Amino acid sequence: MYQQxxxxxxxxxxxxxxxxxxxxxxxxxLYSGEEAVAVGxxxxxxxxxxxxxxxxxxxxxxxxGASVDRMFAELLGxxxxxxxxxxxxxxxxxxxxxxxxxxAIVGGSAGIATGAAFSAKMRxxxxxxxxxxxxxxxxxGLLYEVMNMASLWKLPVIYVCENNLYNEYTHHSxxxxxxxxxxxxxxxxxxxxxxGQDVHGVYAxxxxxxERARRGEGPAFLQCNTYRYYGHHVGDINRAYYRPKDEEExxxxxxxxxxxxxxxxxAGKLTDQKILDRIQAEVQxxxxxxxxxxxxxxxxxxxxxxxxxxx
Amino acid sequence: xxxxEITFAEAIREALAEEMRRDSRVFIVGEDVAExxxxxxxxxxxxxxxxxxxxxxxxxxxxxxxxIGVGAAMTGVRPVVDIMFGxxxxxxxxxxxxxxxxxxYMSGGKMKVPIVFRxxxxxxxxxxxxxxxxxxxxxxxxxxLKVAIPSTPYDAKGLLKTAIRDxxxxxxxxxxxxxxxxxxxxxxxxxxxxxxxxxxxKGDDITLVxxxxxxxxxxxxxxxxxxxGISAEVIDPRTTFPLDKSALIESAKKTSRAIVIDEGYERxxxxxxxxxxxxxxAF
Numbered sequence: 001m002y003q004q005x006x007x008x009x010x011x012x013x014x015x016x017x018x019x020x021x022x023x024x025x026x027x028x029x030l031y032s033g034e035e036a037v038a039v040g041x042x043x044x045x046x047x048x049x050x051x052x053x054x055x056x057x058x059x060x061x062x063x064x065g066a067s068v069d070r071m072f073a074e075l076l077g078x079x080x081x082x083x084x085x086x087x088x089x090x091x092x093x094x095x096x097x098x099x100x101x102x103x104a105i106v107g108g109s110a111g112i113a114t115g116a117a118f119s120a121k122m123r124x125x126x127x128x129x130x131x132x133x134x135x136x137x138x139x140x141g142l143l144y145e146v147m148n149m150a151s152l153w154k155l156p157v158i159y160v161c162e163n164n165l166y167n168e169y170t171h172h173s174x175x176x177x178x179x180x181x182x183x184x185x186x187x188x189x190x191x192x193x194x195x196g197q198d199v200h201g202v203y204a205x206x207x208x209x210x211e212r213a214r215r216g217e218g219p220a221f222l223q224c225n226t227y228r229y230y231g232h233h234v235g236d237i238n239r240a241y242y243r244p245k246d247e248e249e250x251x252x253x254x255x256x257x258x259x260x261x262x263x264x265x266x267a268g269k270l271t272d273q274k275i276l277d278r279i280q281a282e283v284q285x286x287x288x289x290x291x292x293x294x295x296x297x298x299x300x301x302x303x304x305x306x307x308x309x310x311x
Numbered sequence: 312x313x314x315x316e317i318t319f320a321e322a323i324r325e326a327l328a329e330e331m332r333r334d335s336r337v338f339i340v341g342e343d344v345a346e347x348x349x350x351x352x353x354x355x356x357x358x359x360x361x362x363x364x365x366x367x368x369x370x371x372x373x374x375x376x377x378x379i380g381v382g383a384a385m386t387g388v389r390p391v392v393d394i395m396f397g398x399x400x401x402x403x404x405x406x407x408x409x410x411x412x413x414x415x416y417m418s419g420g421k422m423k424v425p426i427v428f429r430x431x432x433x434x435x436x437x438x439x440x441x442x443x444x445x446x447x448x449x450x451x452x453x454x455x456l457k458v459a460i461p462s463t464p465y466d467a468k469g470l471l472k473t474a475i476r477d478x479x480x481x482x483x484x485x486x487x488x489x490x491x492x493x494x495x496x497x498x499x500x501x502x503x504x505x506x507x508x509x510x511x512x513k514g515d516d517i518t519l520v521x522x523x524x525x526x527x528x529x530x531x532x533x534x535x536x537x538x539x540g541i542s543a544e545v546i547d548p549r550t551t552f553p554l555d556k557s558a559l560i561e562s563a564k565k566t567s568r569a570i571v572i573d574e575g576y577e578r579x580x581x582x583x584x585x586x587x588x589x590x591x592x593a594f
Contacts, residue, residue, distance in 0.1 A: 050386065084419030091417040100385055101418060105409050111378015112410060118379050119386040122338070122364070129382075142405070145375025152370075308420035309454050311478040 001043055001199050002265065003279050005035040005258050008059045010280075010287045011068060012230075015058065015075065015089075019234040023295065025077055028089040031059035033229035036257035037162050038063035040202025041130055041222075044210050050098050050116040050129040052109035055090045056162075056228070057102030060132050065097035068286055072294030079300040080293075086300075086308065098127075107133055107140030110159075114146040117157035117219070128156040128213045130206075136167035138176055138183060147219065151187040156213035158206070159184065159221045162196065164228040169242045184221030196224030197257040200264070227251040315498055320353045320490040322464035323429075326471035327354070327391065329500070331361050334389065337475055338365040340376055341393025341429075349393060351431075351490050373402040377428070381411045384426035384480075391475060394430040397484065398444045403428070411480040412455030423478045427471070432460075433486040433524045433574060445523075445575040450482045451551040451584070457481045457505055458551045462526035464494035466549055469503030476502070486524035486574075506553030510562070514544035518562040518569040520585055521545055525572040551581055559585060560592035569593070 012032045018024040031038065034056070042051070042063035053060040061071060066082065074081025075089050082094045093101030100116060103109040113131030120127040137143055138161070150157050167175050181191040192209065194201045202224055209220040229252060231239045265271040317325070331337045339357065341349075345368045348355030358366040369376040373394060380390040394400055400407070411424045432445035451458045457479050461467040467485065474481040511526055512533050521529035526547050533543035546562050548555055563569040569589050571582040 052382075082419070083417060083421065086419045087417045091413075093418045093422065095418070095421055100382070100422070101414070103410075105405055108405060108410060111375060111380075111406055112382035112385060114375075115379040115382020115384070116386045117382075119383040119388045122383070122388055142374045142378060145370070145372035146379060148370055148372065149375055149379060308416045308418075310457075311415050311420070311423045311425075 001039050001203070002258070002261050002276065003283065004039045004063055005199065005261065006280055006283045007068065007286065008035045008038065008062050009258060010283050011058060011062060011071070014287050014291055016230070016234055018075070018291070024075055026088060027233045027235055028058070028075065029056040029233045030230040031056050033251065033257070034162055034164060034196065034226045035059055036199035036202055036261070037160065037196045037224045037226055038132070040199040041160055041206045043203050044206035045098070045128070045130065047097055049127050050100055050113065050120070052100050052113040052116070052129070052131050053102040054109070054132055054134060055102060055104050055106070056134065057092060057132070058089070061092050061094060061099055061102070064094070064099045066094045066099065068290035069293040072291050073297050076294045076297070077299060078294055078297040080297040084300055084304065084308070107137030107143050109133070110137070110140070110143045110146045114150050114155060114157050117150065117155040118153065121153070121155055126214055128158065128210050130158045130160055132160050132162060134167070135161055135163040135165070135172045135176065135180060138180060139167065144183070147184060147187045147189060150219040151189050154216060154218035157219045158209050158213060159219065161221065161223045162226055163223055164226050166228065166232070166243060168232045169236070169239070171242065180223050181221060189219050189221050191221045191223065193223045193225070196226030197255045197260055199257060199261050227255065314495050316493050317464055317496050318490065319464045319467050319485070319492045319494070320351065322468035322496050323353050323471060323485065324355070324357065326468045326475070328357060328360065330472055330475045331365060336388045337391065338367065338388065339391045339393060340367040340369060340380055342369055342371055342395055344368060344393050349395065351487065353490060354393070373399050374406055377403040377406040378410065380426050381406055381414070381424060384411070384424045385414060385422050389425045389475065391427045391429060394428055396442050397430045397432045397446050398441050400430055400446050400449065407450065407456070407480065407482070408453050412453050415479070416455060424480045425478045426480050427474045428480070428482045430482065430484060431487050432484045433488055435488040435524065447482070447484050447551055448575045448580040451581065455480065457553065458484070459505065459549065460484045460523045460551055461549060462489070462521070462523050462547050464492065464496050466503060466509065466547070468496055469501055470505070470549060472502045473505055477505070484523060489524060492527070503549070505550045506555050508546055508548045508555035508558035510544060510546050512543070512545040514542040514566065516542045516566055516568070517544070518566045519543050519545045519572060520559055520569060520589070521547060521572040522551070522574070522581060524574050529572050548585070554588065556588050556592060559589055563589045563593035
């Protein structure tokens with residue numbers, strides 16, 4: 001899990017560099033700071049289980065099993081990307097690892113995840129579906145419609161709310177009345193709240209919810225309290241007007257998920273700093289070779305632009 | 312083979328029943344589709360044959376059950392989503408336009424969304440402003456969607472079977488008044504390919520391109536014209552996407568005149584599109 005989290009962190013740092021050096025088309029929404037959520041949740045899933053992801057989706061994609069090189073290729077619009085470069089950062093999908101895709105409509109994949117759970121139940125496949133979304137998606141009506149049906153029909157879906165405190169550029173306290181989990185509880189959905197910076201806590205909670213879902217006990221809602229280190233997207237640099245700098249520094253200094261995991265592993269004598277350093281070095285090599293692969297990969301042929309509109 | 316006459320609604324029901332018998336992945340989901348069989352009674356009897364696991368009543372949540380249909384279609388089953396009135400398409404547009412229509416493209420062709428959205432059009436039941444629109448132009452505009460708009464029981468059955476077997480999202484429009492229209496439908500299996508127009512009446516002097524509910528109107532007009540010595544050809548595109556451009560152009564070339572008749576809003580609509588296709592290709 002440490003290796004996965006380190007990989008996501010390094011991947012996002014590299015994406016930021018690609019943006020700053022104008023090598024990447026468009027924007028990206030970085031997952032740095034939230035790594036323990038994706039990794040903790042996906043660690044509790046099988047490869048055949050489904051996830052749906054968000055505009056801030058690189059972490060989910062990597063944690064579910066995608067490889068760094070083809071992800072970078074997708075972000076750069078290259079033929080070798082997971083979606084032949086047609087998805088990009090906000091639509092990256094890897095159905096082979098169960099990732100049904102990131103979604104650029106906030107809350108837009110709530111239907112897809114619930115539908116995947118519906119299909120799994122209908123096909124008696126014993127798969128579960130995880131719907132990742134930020135607390136900003138709690139403003140979308142679709143989520144409440146599908147949670148209602150998921151509860152009525154006891155669908156094997158887990159709604160994972162990544163509460164990073166900010167709906168884009170607005171603190172969630174300005175947009176969200178009441179308790180977040182109360183919204184799921186209103187539908188009779190089982191809820192849990194965990195520290196999203198503690199990967200073990202996220203993993204343990206998810207594992208229980210996955211088992212519940214596989215037993216046919218229905219959906220769950222997991223609130224993970226976390227923090228987004230960067231702005232809403234890579235271009236959101238001057239953000240003091242909505243988020244104080246010392247708040248950012250405090251989360252990084254005291255609640256960093258990688259630091260917390262490292263401390264825990266070392267304290268429990270499960271590893272030592274040397275091993276962690278080696279993991280970091282290996283991750284860095286993987287990232288560097290992945291980005292080199294993507295930068296050197298060819299763009300799709302021009303005729304590709306009209307292909308894949310219809311199956 | 313003796314001819315068999317059934318209604319448009321019966322043709323729809325037969326198409327669904329036959330496809331559900333043929334393929335266990337096909338199911339129906341929507342409001343009041345099970346015991347109620349929809350307010351139009353189009354689906355009556357299906358829940359008795361296929362059970363509540365395959366004819367599924369939902370809450371009044373069009374975006375929600377449409378989205379669930381999309382996710383289900385992406386993961387190995389084949390939903391037929393019932394959107395009771397075409398006006399309610401407006402509630403589902405994110406799921407149809409941003410999700411269903413784009414998933415195949417955004418995934419570089421890896422994922423498919425084999426789903427049918429059945430809905431209605433037509434102003435003719437005096438149901439006022441929010442239950443009377445014909446919004447087929449909206450979805451015909453969107454790449455990734457196919458749009459069927461049958462006018463007869465025969466076309467309705469054959470096109471719906473094709474829609475269910477298609478691996479793309481299809482929006483299927485049924486005119487509310489047509490449900491009681493009777494027509495010949497063979498008892499044996501058939502399908503009708505998309506993108507093939509049908510000449511409903513042959514003629515030489517003028518082409519009347521008509522869709523859905525307007526086909527009967529155009530046929531009646533052709534009969535009147537016949538009385539005054541004008542021979543009108545009535546041609547029905549049957550699908551607005553894919554559109555059988557060559558058949559429309561050929562007919563207009565033959566008669567050298569064309570009128571387009573469609574129940575949707577005129578501006579930026581189906582009539583404008585078809586008129587431009589004919590103007591480009593025939594004149």
